[in-house]
């Protein structure tokens with residue numbers, strides 16, 4: 344499933360550059376994750392890099408966007424295709 348950033352986020356900016364899918368952006372009050380782009384890092388890494396760098400552990404699984412590993416891999420391939428075809 345995609346991840347979500349909770350309101351505990353302190354806008355430290357650590358996670359932004361770490362996302363290989365450019366799924367993280369600066370929201371109105373705190374940083375947010377575009378669920379359509381978050382693959383839980385599947386396709387790139389074995390671990391979720393945003394979770395690894397967040398100093399306050401406010402990035403959690405999003406129960407609204409439950410996806411299997413196969414679905415996440417499919418999302419990864421679709422995003423990759425989009426970026427290569429422009």
Ligand code: SF4
Nearest residue numbers: 362381382383384393
């Ligand atoms: S889990 Fe990976 S793909 Fe999802 S927002 Fe975090 S860094 Fe980006």
Ligand code: SF4
Nearest residue numbers: 352353355356358397
């Ligand atoms: S690393 Fe954590 S606290 Fe920092 S901006 Fe990202 S979600 Fe917010």
